[in-house]
Amino acid sequence: MIPTRHAPDGRVISSVSAPWLQADMLEAARIRPGHRVLEIGSGGYNAALMAELVGPAGHVTTLDIDPAVAERATRLLSENGYDQVHVVTADAEHLPTGVVPNGGFDAVVVTVDTWDLPWIDALAEGGRLIAPLRLYGYHWAIGFTRDNGALHSDEPLIVCGFVAMQGDGAWQTNRRAVPGTGVHLSWEDGTPLPVDQLAPALAYEPTVTRTNITVRGQEPFDALTLYLAGALPGFCRLEVDPDGDNQVLNPPPQHWPGAAIVRGPSLARLATERIGDGDDGKGLYEFVVHGHGAQGDVAAQEMAEQVRHWQRNHRGARCPLITARPTADCAPADTDHEPHVFAKKHTRITVDWPIVPSSAAQLTDPGSCSAR
Template sequence: MVPSAPSSSAGAVPAETPETLRQALADHLLDAGWIRTPAVESAFRTVPREAFAPDASLADAYADDVVARRYDADGRAISSVSAPWLQADMLEAAHLEEGHHLLEIGSGGYNAALGAKIVGERGSVTSVDIDPEVTARARLGLTVTGLNRVRVVTADGEHLAPSLVPDGGFNAVIVTAETWDLPWLDLLAEGGRLVVPLRIHGLVWSIAFTKQGQLLECEDPFTVCGFVPMRGAGAHTAPLVPIRGGEIGIRFEDGTPIDTGHLDAVLGGPRHEVRTGVTVRDMEPFDRLQLYIATTLPHVARLSVDLARDAGVISPPPRWPAIVTLQDDSLARLAWVQVAHDGERGTHEFVVHGYGPAAPALATLMAEQVRRFDREHRTGGYPRLRAVPRTLTDRYSADDGPSVLKRHVRLDFTWTQTEGASR
């Protein structure tokens, strides 16, 4: 049952109740810009989040953070209640209206309950998860909150039964598990929205597509995010290729891996450094730069260092998997050095470290892409993105722009040029 508000004695400071915490969370999301419409605001003000996180404290249930609910044998979360800011952002991106039909891939209950409040009794919400424990928990929370009109289905979200799809398709599909691919176009109504945490070259973005005929089109900004990974038919794990006995690892997130046998010797050799002259401040995101490099250079991968085995070959080791490009028995890696410090914030310059016989040319190539991004695209926003079914790629050209191939779709990127920039 939903916890009731605790009583307080006369003159005492009232204890925080589910209601006061719920309103405070909604106020926070509204002030931060994650809630942008009255319908989404009303949902957050009325749906009790604690009903879907019964093992968490009230403070944790209403924190703007993830509440993990289920773990695998290695202790990694495989089911969670997502952070409220991200749920609000994705619900807003879905453009839901009263009477709409919503499909949620990846259940948990709370997000489906929010969606049910928005679409109302004339609409419908179908929530699908591969894990029967997750769907059972979702049903319980929805029953407790009086929202058991949400249809909860235990199934692999990549293979939805046709009987579950409304006539004309869903108005929106929200995916709440990290996915590497986009197999859901045929489930959408024309003009419907697909909001999905999509993994591209090692980073995950929440991206909102609109179905236009046989294509998915996105002209909205992306949101960097994190989710538990997709399970079932949509699961995708790029293997970590060990280098130097496992001290270093290379992972090809997208595209075709190339031979890495030469890298044991290459990474133990001299390093060639190219300064770019492009700087970034502490806490300033540079995810778009990484995406630009990943989609415009050949043979891109991610490099990581096992700190338990670190012998100083890669110095300094990356804080997270570094983006690299490989070519001609050589490798170039994006890194940075601090060049200034002002109070609590530092300024860092991007540098490129090259290894191998073609290091000077390859490092220069990556450095020039950093400069080109800074010159032509840094203030131009996220690229326009089109998803073309693999069965139709002969009909729809990529217009010579960068593309990424997935199993079901080809992703075509069109980068917006900074106003006034010259090539």
């Protein structure tokens, strides 16, 4: 990734994506000669590659919210002989009238992190949509096909990272601080819960519930986090101030915000404990669950049981299947928590976990839903 534009606070707000990711996403989009393609988030180079793929009979539109990015893309495309690419300045949350061709695009490639998928209507039936969709803190580059008005994933998920969506579709963080502890809890798709009452629970040593499930030192377990997010009501991501004075968690969550659940004044969180060096010397860890507060051990057992369920039934699965349906087509949910359903603004996302008998599940197989 090469940064091309920064916000006044130093954040990268535009970049040229890594070539391997551009190639993977273009391949997943299955672009053919004659296709009409929309790229959301412009740069120029990727749109030029798309123009090569669709050929003279096809058409490419690239759209960016930032007039400076759109101007640069227009100039670079023109200088390199790609005047036929249509560059549009707009917020992708509201595609301007006239941008969507009759019958919809054959492919929409989203190159900016997105929490929702408001583009189902812009896609032709059978068309492809590739997007880095935000599900509980991770962005998964997901390839979907539109079928009967809904999007269905059919490719392995890749954990990836783009710059954040701006404008009306920007992700609004639901991050709450537990007073005096340096601990922050974030909610994504469910209703954020109160957190002030957790401060006393975090002041005490936690109970530790063992799972007997292991993970290698550098093995990603983002699929487990996604599974827990869908399985457990009150799920949230937990992180600590890296240099706060009130570090109450030992060990603190590493690298990524950890998985946690809130149960009134109690909390449980997923941690790993080193139990050996592993075959490759990079460490072998056991998933353990720390429980805080009067009911912390009960919450920890609830989470540990879901870790074991994932191990027994889903860890060996190639990948979960993701379906996105327009919210307008879905019946209102009966309860706040429908297992493995994430309610967004425009869509309802359902995650289906294929069952793979435990004999086929490999304890140390990283699976295909791996970070890259």
